[in-house]
Amino acid sequence: MKGRDLSMNLEGKVCVITGATSGIGEVGAQELARLGARLVLVARDRARGEATLARLRALAPAAAHRVHYADLTRIAEMKRVAAEIAAAEPRIDLLVNNAGALFTARQMTSDGLEMHFAVNHMAYFVITQALRERLVAAGPARVVSTASGAHYGARLDLDDLQFARGYRAFQAYQRSKLYNVMWTREVARRFAGTGVTANCFHPGFVATRYGDRSGGFLSWGVRVAKLFAIPSEKGARTLVYLAASDEVADVTGGYFYKCRQMTPSAAAQDDTAARRLWDETARLAGIG
Numbered sequence: 457m458k459g460r461d462l463s464m465n466l467e468g469k470v471c472v473i474t475g476a477t478s479g480i481g482e483v484g485a486q487e488l489a490r491l492g493a494r495l496v497l498v499a500r501d502r503a504r505g506e507a508t509l510a511r512l513r514a515l516a517p518a519a520a521h522r523v524h525y526a527d528l529t530r531i532a533e534m535k536r537v538a539a540e541i542a543a544a545e546p547r548i549d550l551l552v553n554n555a556g557a558l559f560t561a562r563q564m565t566s567d568g569l570e571m572h573f574a575v576n577h578m579a580y581f582v583i584t585q586a587l588r589e590r591l592v593a594a595g596p597a598r599v600v601s602t603a604s605g606a607h608y609g610a611r612l613d614l615d616d617l618q619f620a621r622g623y624r625a626f627q628a629y630q631r632s633k634l635y636n637v638m639w640t641r642e643v644a645r646r647f648a649g650t651g652v653t654a655n656c657f658h659p660g661f662v663a664t665r666y667g668d669r670s671g672g673f674l675s676w677g678v679r680v681a682k683l684f685a686i687p688s689e690k691g692a693r694t695l696v697y698l699a700a701s702d703e704v705a706d707v708t709g710g711y712f713y714k715c716r717q718m719t720p721s722a723a724a725q726d727d728t729a730a731r732r733l734w735d736e737t738a739r740l741a742g743i744g
């Protein structure tokens with residue numbers, strides 16, 4: 457990967473990552489493994505999980521990379537997989553929340569959550585909460601989350617977090633990515649003094665499998681737009697930077713793009729709203 461900070465070294469570090477079977481997460485995981493990390497993947501599909509694990513093992517055979525399986529649409533699965541990982545890993549140096557998707561129609565999960573809210577936001581929340589003690593045990597540790605520049609266009613409605621009224625697919629996606637930035641700032645606040653930092657980033661518009669399975673006109677539009685997108689190698693650079701660079705060792709609550717801290721939208725900086733989002737998410741997750 458070009459532009460690497462040569463001081464970056466993750467030798468002996470344990471890194472949990474979601475959504476590493478494709479796109480930004482897959483390239484990011486490979487780069488973290490090259491830097492010496494042991495990867496613990498969370499994947500939903502066994503064939504894709506095993507194939508990703510095999511590629512990681514070929515690339516960096518010294519570390520005992522592992523994979524755990526969970527469908528991150530379901531709260532019980534988020535909790536189960538996080539408990540499984542917590543039981544296996546006494547210390548976690550790095551957690552990368554990255555799995556996400558775009559859904560054309562308003563779909564509900566078996567928990568009754570809107571799909572963007574569940575996969576793109578709730579899974580980040582539940583897994584991070586469940587692994588909190590393991591991150592603190594490793595301190596200094598980092599939580600890095602894939603947000604998006606799409607959050608700038610989101611309109612926050614605290615009375616309709618799951619877009620029950622007037623659903624528009626891309627707007628629902630934008631809102632979920634706004635939640636990522638708000639939530640990151642709130643994690644930073646709540647984890648202050650523990651040695652655990654939390655930052656999020658926009659990867660750019662990246663030619664991944666993003667949107668391929670969303671269906672409808674939107675999927676077609678995203679496919680065409682992706683002809684002009686950057687490769688995953690470029691999209692993963694800020695993920696790796698936030699995970700490994702000494703430059704950001706003490707930075708927390710930040711939103712980054714192209715390895716630079718940026719000012720997120722005004723809504724993303726509304727910390728009162730972020731607390732309400734946190735409380736409502738915790739309530740829905742059944743986490744005190």
Ligand SMILES: NC(=O)c1ccc[n+]([C@@H]2O[C@H](COP(=O)([O-])OP(=O)(O)OC[C@H]3O[C@@H](n4cnc5c(N)ncnc54)[C@H](OP(=O)(O)O)[C@@H]3O)[C@@H](O)[C@H]2O)c1
Pocket residue numbers: 474475476477478479480481498499500501504526527528529554555556557575602603604605658659660661662663664665666667
């Ligand atoms: N591509 C872009 O331009 C762009 C821009 C800004 C932000 N992002 C964000 O980047 C992140 C990664 O997306 P990508 O672009 O790399 O897309 P991608 O190629 O579609 O990868 C998405 C990853 O998330 C996993 N995933 C999706 N739903 C899941 C579920 N229910 N349970 C468990 N895993 C699930 C996928 O697993 P499978 O392999 O099994 O499908 C895959 O590993 C997302 O958070 C996305 O919102 C992307």
